[in-house]
Amino acid sequence: MESKTRTIVKAISWQALGLLTTSALAWIYTGSIGNALSLAGTAAISGMIFFILHERVWDHIGWGRQRISS
Numbered sequence: 001m002e003s004k005t006r007t008i009v010k011a012i013s014w015q016a017l018g019l020l021t022t023s024a025l026a027w028i029y030t031g032s033i034g035n036a037l038s039l040a041g042t043a044a045i046s047g048m049i050f051f052i053l054h055e056r057v058w059d060h061i062g063w064g065r066q067r068i069s070s
Contacts, residue, residue, distance in 0.1 A: 002059060011051045019044040 022043050026036035 002055070004056075007052055007055045007059075011048045011055070014051065015044045015048040018047060 019040050022040040023036050026039045027033055030036055030039075
């Protein structure tokens with residue numbers, strides 16, 4: 001089981017990478033840095049929230065896990 005803090009740190013680091021990528025692509029498509037940052041920021045915040053929810057749900061699903069016996 002993974003801690004809530006670890007899940008949140010993973011979400012933040014993943015979304016930081018996504019923010020950079022989305023910003024660059026949105027800037028290329030829109031030609032506006034303001035629109036690009038607005039779009040990327042919205043995507044990063046919603047993506048982080050849904051990533052955390054997704055990880056927490058999957059943490060309760062045992063499918064595909066193997067128990068390590070000691």
